[in-house]
Amino acid sequence: MGEKIMRIRRIAEIMEALAQIPHTSVLGVIEGGKLLSLSLVQRDKALYSLDPESGKMERLTKGFVSLPSIPPYFSSEIYFARDVSSGKELHKLYKLDVNKKEEEEIEMEPMRITSIVHSDKVFFVGSKEKNTIYLVEGGKVEEVASFHEVFSITDYSQGLLVGSGFFKSPRSSELLLIKDGSVEIFTPKEGSVNENPIIVGDKIVFSSNFEGSPKLYVLDPETKDVERLEYEEIDRFSPYEFSFLWKGKDQELIAIAKKDGRSRVFVDGKEIKGPLGNYSTAFVVEGKVYATFTNSFTPSSVIELKENRFIFKPEVPEVLKGVVKEVIFRKIRSFDGTEVPTFIVLSSLSEVPGKAVMLVHGGPWAEDDDRFDVMTYSLASMGYHVIRSNYRGSTGYGPEHTLKIMGDPCGGELKDLIEVARSLKGEIAKEMCIAGYSYGGYMTLCALTKYPDEFKCGVAGASVADWEEMYELSDAIFKGFIELLFAGRNDLFKERSPITYAENLKAPLCLIQPQNDSRTPLKPVLKFMEKLNELGKTFEAHIIPNMGHALRTVDDMVNVLMPMLVFLEKEM
Amino acid sequence: MGEKIMRIRRIAEIMEALAQIPHTSVLGVIEGGKLLSLSLVQRDKALYSLDPESGKMERLTKGFVSLPSIPPYFSSEIYFARDVSSGKELHKLYKLDVNKKEEEEIEMEPMRITSIVHSDKVFFVGSKEKNTIYLVEGGKVEEVASFHEVFSITDYSQGLLVGSGFFKSPRSSELLLIKDGSVEIFTPKEGSVNENPIIVGDKIVFSSNFEGSPKLYVLDPETKDVERLEYEEIDRFSPYEFSFLWKGKDQELIAIAKKDGRSRVFVDGKEIKGPLGNYSTAFVVEGKVYATFTNSFTPSSVIELKENRFIFKPEVPEVLKGVVKEVIFRKIRSFDGTEVPTFIVLSSLSEVPGKAVMLVHGGPWAEDDDRFDVMTYSLASMGYHVIRSNYRGSTGYGPEHTLKIMGDPCGGELKDLIEVARSLKGEIAKEMCIAGYSYGGYMTLCALTKYPDEFKCGVAGASVADWEEMYELSDAIFKGFIELLFAGRNDLFKERSPITYAENLKAPLCLIQPQNDSRTPLKPVLKFMEKLNELGKTFEAHIIPNMGHALRTVDDMVNVLMPMLVFLEKEM
Incomplete structure (x- = not known):
């Protein structure tokens, strides 16, 4: 008698345990050197300020966050998208003031937001009948360009907005470059897969398979010259993919490379060793490398690499x-x-x-x-x-x-x-x-x-x-x-x-x-x-x-x- | 965190407790003086033999029971209907041998069975395109009569099958009498509600409101004379309804009368007192009265009235x-x-x-x-x-x-x-x-x-x-x-x-x-x-x-x- 219910009690017990795990990731370094983290500490996913020394977390957003963005280093403003439609994924963009912990809703029609770039300027891609890039200024939005194709934007600097998407075929991916209102779709080779463009200095760094296995390249946005970034340690690892490209506070090149279900973090081509598993983001400030880490036995955590010190590591119940x-x-x-x-x-x-x-x-x-x-x-x-x-x-x-x-x-x-x-x-x-x-x-x-x-x-x-x-x-x-x-x-x-x-x-x-x-x-x-x-x-x-x-x-x-x-x- | 899950654990705990309650009712007295009971002792409703002295229960049916019937006193055979369609309520009739604990499936097309009469002969009402009375003989079924109207059958004796239903109007209920293949719909007064007919000796006892509040009457099936059964104690109770009419082993008239959410048991017009609450069935053998009892604090139990001795009373967890x-x-x-x-x-x-x-x-x-x-x-x-x-x-x-x-x-x-x-x-x-x-x-x-x-x-x-x-x-x-x-x-x-x-x-x-x-x-x-x-x-x-x-x-x-x-x- 009551077998089914015994099972339900066991299931409830397991879910109670699972629900207690505060999965946490790091999304950047904000004002005061605090880490911006996305965490499930309470009942929803929200943004927190995480002290890299004490591991103390402080909630920044009142409500939940659907899609965060990576802020510039030491920014006191953070942009994120929030579903305003009970899960229908019609989002609005919000600007968060880190000091006042106040959220400002950007004046816009709710729409599905799929990527956000927060640099000197703020852009996002919103989707309704078309996929449109919007510029955010003065609490309002302005259309930049619209596309039928599926793409994302990834970085902006000095008038240049970059991204990548399936512009020419479902089996290739091209870079998107927008400067002064002119749109260019770039590929080093027809049919190749080009991804993760970021702007480092006045160049574009991206990953591409146009010479075989995925490697890192530098594109000069003026001349369109493409040059390979040769990093011996990355070549030795010979990854299947680059899952994350970003830059450190001092323009160090951060690359997370992936192979057989695990990934490694490289800064300027040097592997920064840490525990075996997966790294989804990494940021560099004054020689310190902060990353999001998980493996089969470790819930998503924030780690300081090199020192291999967990700043925030959820306990497994x-x-x-x-x-x-x-x-x-x-x-x-x-x-x-x-x-x-x-x-x-x-x-x-x-x-x-x-x-x-x-x-x-x-x-x-x-x-x-x-x-x-x-x-x-x-x-x-x-x-x-x-x-x-x-x-x-x-x-x-x-x-x-x-x-x-x-x-x-x-x-x-x-x-x-x-x-x-x-x-x-x-x-x-x-x-x-x-x-x-x-x-x-x-x-x-x-x-x-x-x-x-x-x-x-x-x-x-x-x-x-x-x-x-x-x-x-x-x-x-x-x-x-x-x-x-x-x-x-x-x-x-x-x-x-x-x-x-x-x-x-x-x-x-x-x-x-x-x-x-x-x-x-x-x-x-x-x-x-x-x-x-x-x-x-x-x-x-x-x-x-x-x-x-x-x-x-x-x-x-x-x-x-x-x-x-x-x-x-x-x-x- | 995890509030929802705490609630689920509480809910699971409550259901576990509720599922443990072996709600039990008595359906007659069978061979060896044992009580036939329908109980949720294990994970489904099944028939059990209940010893009136020790309160010990022994399972009689292998599978679950959808609709049981009341067997004749001291019968060793029991008929019941079982859903053979995963809940679609297409039933088959089964004959259970109490001694061998063997079930015999009656040869029939599955259909919704709504009432069963088990006396010298066995009948049931099965519904498909029409509502049909079937006679069960030699493991097979034979059509007796078909109706478009909603009705039930309640008793059979010496060639006479009785029942009641909405034959003439949705606001009245008439008696159904079938003898030697001839069908008669009887009412003492057009528009009155006549229910629960049983055969006692060569007369039909039933309840009717044709003279105002519901009372008990005797109908002579030959002459159609209707005579009131005057019972002082029942009159004093002045019930709103009779919920159960049956007869004791020696043809005592058993009536359960209802008023304001509680009911009382009367045998030959004398109230057999018991705890306050509800009685749904009662049977009389050699002066002993066995009944099904429940109230707001007592799960469905089997009680021996007069002595007010619970034969089987489920524990409340x-x-x-x-x-x-x-x-x-x-x-x-x-x-x-x-x-x-x-x-x-x-x-x-x-x-x-x-x-x-x-x-x-x-x-x-x-x-x-x-x-x-x-x-x-x-x-x-x-x-x-x-x-x-x-x-x-x-x-x-x-x-x-x-x-x-x-x-x-x-x-x-x-x-x-x-x-x-x-x-x-x-x-x-x-x-x-x-x-x-x-x-x-x-x-x-x-x-x-x-x-x-x-x-x-x-x-x-x-x-x-x-x-x-x-x-x-x-x-x-x-x-x-x-x-x-x-x-x-x-x-x-x-x-x-x-x-x-x-x-x-x-x-x-x-x-x-x-x-x-x-x-x-x-x-x-x-x-x-x-x-x-x-x-x-x-x-x-x-x-x-x-x-x-x-x-x-x-x-x-x-x-x-x-x-x-x-x-x-x-x-x-």
Whole structure:
């Protein structure tokens, strides 16, 4: 009696523990030498001032923050975007005064803000019918340029605004240069992938694969000469990607380079060693290097490198300690020879082989790597081994791997997942369910409808059920995203939509859908439910109000994780 | 941090406690003088043999039981119906051998079984396109008669099968007599309400209001003479209704009579005193009276009356003890003078006035009374005062009150609830939400869309959103039910459907819907969600798989209560 409830108490206990973890990252160095940090110290993600000596944090923003920006060194002003639409991701820009802790709302129409540049001037990209660059001045906004394509802006200096995006093809990325109102799209070689441009002195530093594997280059914005930045230590590491380029207070070049799910920080080409894992940001002031660090056992922390001193490191609650026994990294060969880099997270609460969940990341342009992941921990805590695969389309393994998905969603990347699942059955998994959020939810629906015998059950959060309807409901940036993904083959929408294959569903399915989701909206998911119901298919569903695609608060996290864990406990 | 999760742990703790309560009722006396009981001892409702001396229970059925029947005294065979459709309420009839504990499935098409008579012969009413009486013989079934109207069968003896139903009008009830294949609909007076016929000797005993308040009568099936059974003690009690008529082993007449939320047991007109509360069944063997008893503080128990000895009385778990401070019964005058008998359950965890939930019962032909109610306890345990009103349409207060709803759903009965809510605001409730399941879910939707400022929030479980579509999806018995409720005014379907007023919704709403519900099906609720979504209305929703309208198991209970309690905690 009451088994189900015992499980719910266990699940509640785990989530209580997970919710207590104050995941923290560093976003710059502000006035007084304090670190600007984004943290989940209280119930939402907000900006804090972090003292690099004492580790003391002080909250700066009253409300939550949707998208922060990196401020200039020692700035007393900070810009960030905040959702003003209960999760629909219609944002406004805010200016925060660090000293007064006062927020000023910029006068603008709410829209989806996707990147912010805060330098001598402030710009952001906002998306409605088009993707538009706005200049922010005197508390107001002014249009600079508009594009149909998907892009981001990354830096500004002395009249030059830079960024990068998919301007010429879904399989290449070009630099965007805007000076004195004139727009230039630059590539050193047609078809190459050029990213992360920043302005150092009067030059543009960026990463590019135009000579093979990704390397760093300097572009003269006047002459358009491109010169390679040769750094022996970076070459020796031979990274697959550069995930972060920035500059120190004295124009030191900061590069974070990535390989096999881990990354390293280089300052002017010299590696600044730290613990093994992942670095997502780094800043340099007077020889000190502050970075955001995480690995599979360490929640997102702020570390002073060189000294290897944690300035802020969240404690892992007792009930979660030791639930992950081991993390195995393995490249698994897929049907066409593509290697699928996979993290196998073994729960210490189960035998091997045991119950396993294939947890598929979103994006698809994102990555599962050596980091502390809340969803993974929640699953491991319930005794599931977790399989996290970087299917084609994932970042972190070079542009070739990332771009292989273009034009073929619910195709090759799904086969990658199926191949990985098959190769681990028996060895790691006695039985396996599949779960994911966003693109991971889409993969779950694809897997259950196109390979109905492969998984014991599935949990699809904020999933894509029908590309046709979703495209109609999308704003410019997400229309652009879908066109990129399909490489313009919009005629494939129906063929690549799970709703088309609903009749194949056999395994128990749990749908979790935020009501205000403006990326993967509720409407097509409701239609999917109707179709499943008409076909007599069994499904569970949870529609979450006042929540959009992004998990903004602890409650959002609980609203998604709770039904997932309860469902898995029932079905596995 | 983690407040939400603390609440979830508290909710899980409460549900664990509630799930441990083995609610038990007695359904007859079987071979060896054991009591046949229906109990939730394990995770589902099943039949048990209960020793009247030791109180020891022994499980008789392997699986769960949807609808049991009363067997003849000292029978070794028991008939019951079981859902064979994951909650869709398509049943099959089963014969249970008490000694061998073996179940035999009767050869039949699955259908909704609504009443079973087990005497010298076995009959049941099954509903598909029509409501049909079947005779069960030799493991097979044979059609006896079919009706469009809603009715039930209650007894059989020596070739005569009796029952009662709404044969002539939605505002009266007639006796059904079937002998030698000939069907007769009998009423002592046109428009009167005649119910509960049983056969005692060669006469029919029944209750009727044809001379005013409900009394007991004897009908001679040959001459059709009707004679009043004058029992002084019953007359002195002057009940509003008879809720149970049956006979003892030696043909004693057992009557359970009801008034103001409590009932009394009479044997041959003499009251058999017991604790104050409610008796739902009673059986007499050799001077001993066994009954099912409950009150607001006692879960459904089996008691030997006269001696007032509990044979089986479920323990109330520690965490639930004392959460109900007081139960107040009050008749509250509605807009047209109708008295609305209301139970006000005060939580000991809150001040008065405090947070309150108006918990609306289903039916509408059902009743909130002095009984241990799991939903009420779950709310009181979370610190809510609970208001339970017997709006017009409810049973327990005489046919006039019950029949007042006919032809006017989402009308007078809704006003009753609104009047009660208004009269208790300030005195009992600082703020009030409304919640209900089935017809109570319908009332919740009606209240939130027709009186959008009245309640702070609402939880609608297994609700009616659209009568038009629901009617189309219904089988004969539920088409008949809807026609009764509307008194044939099917033209009012649209006007009385919450979907028509969806645009009025203001308060936060939580929809909880079993997927396999064949009474209030998912399809119209999904359409309601679509409409709310199009109108930009905020709602939460939970669709529960493998579950129908009826709560069959502990897991079903948890699946409904859990989201309700979490939602209320969030909104109040």
